[in-house]
Amino acid sequence: MEFRSIERAPGAFQQPVTAGQIHAMCRRAFGASVSAVSAVELGNGMYNSTYRVDLGSGLPVILRVAPEPARQFRIERELMRNEHASVPYLAPIAPLMPRTLAIDFTHEIIGRDYLFQTMLDGVPAPDGLGAYPRPEWASFFRRMGTIARDIHAVRGRRFGPVNGPAFTTWSEAVIASLDDTAADLDDVGLDATDVRELAAAADRHRAVLDEITEPRLLHGDLWTVNVMIEPGAPEPTISGVFDCDRTSWGDPESDWTIFMAGRRPGTERDAFWETYGSRSSTPGAAWRALLYRARHLAAVRLERHRLGNSEAVPDTYDDLRDVLALLTA
Missing domain, CATH: 3.30.200.20 (Phosphorylase Kinase; domain 1)
Structure with missing residues (x-):
């Protein structure tokens, strides 16, 4: 062989x-x-x-x-x-x-x-998108919005990872994930003080989190790195989605896809919202969006350490500090 x-x-x-x-x-x-x-x-x-x-x-x-x-x-x-x-x-x-x-x-x-x-047909999107002028990427992100919308339309019975543990309320699921992230950071020797402050803020604002009463399916990792595109298509066309191992039940606004789609407003990523739909603009939704952003930053810190990207770990402390200030203002 x-x-x-x-x-x-x-x-x-x-x-x-x-x-x-x-x-x-x-x-x-x-x-x-x-x-x-x-x-x-x-x-x-x-x-x-x-x-x-x-x-x-x-x-x-x-x-x-x-x-x-x-x-x-x-x-x-x-x-x-x-x-x-x-x-x-x-x-x-x-x-x-x-x-x-x-x-x-x-x-x-x-x-x-x-x-x-x-084995899926196609080319990994990070490799294939570069063959198209950036304005043509809008069609790719429109399709991404449709895929995310279809996933988020699936309803569940409990919050948390699909394979468990399951939680009755959204606040319980969020706080448990933050506690686990802090413990993981402890295990690898990284300071988790800010993540514990984040969990405490979530605990104080359980009522805001529990405005989310219906669990929806979240992909957890849907973005360009886990998507294939059709080679030679007139425009970048999604032909496959893989690595669906971080699925959970929760608030669609907390999904990694939503975080990534909103990171660069004014670019071709804006096409995502044309098919996905608009985001909630209530005060509760605004507070939760900050918390979700901070939770992603904490997970990114852990992943950077796992991948040996130690030079980028300090940035997560600066970014999370800024979000915490807004959450606790």
Whole structure:
């Protein structure tokens, strides 16, 4: 078997698997007579270890292998299982998603969750968008707005990650996520004082958070890095959506997609709102938007540390301090 793995430092978060393990995973998933012809690790993702595997007949498949349980943060625990649980609720965008071919959570072959999926056609959006003049990107963001709207239209019964834990109120879910983020920051030796101040502010304003009474499905990570576009199309056209492992039930305004769409007003991203719809402008919505922004900044701090981007970690303290001042004014 041709086997290509990305060279990483011994202490890097993403750890490879061996050629022998891939052979064993393929045999379990597809039968004892199936052997992989090649396995090439892909470098686009930043959490799971992902391989394009050629089984010798038909199209290649994608193998995703989760980090070892001990390496997972509280706010990122068992994301692959969360994605698996969310698939039925992502039915509105099913034609855009890869199909799960096999999945194994037993840890009998390797002490990590893994799954095989169909390989999506297209080009990763970060690579393909540059082929189009920026004004033409508006069509891409209009389609992104439609996808986000369709996901957010799905209703749930409880708040929190799709695979649990579940919470009766939105405030409980938000505060629990902030407490977990603070504990994760403690574990890696980063100061979490501002995140605990954020959790305290959320606790004082539970009534504002609990104006959200109906859980809606949130993708959690829908943006350009998790989207494929059709190669050679007259305009940038979304052909696939992947890595749906951070799904949860909550306030659509808190979704990562909404945060990213609103970051650069006056650019082609404004086309997102043409299809998604307008945002709420009530005082409660304005306060919650600040809290959600701060919560994203706290999660970004943790991710930057995980990725070894230590130079960018201090920026999150400055940004979060500014948001906290507005929240507590």
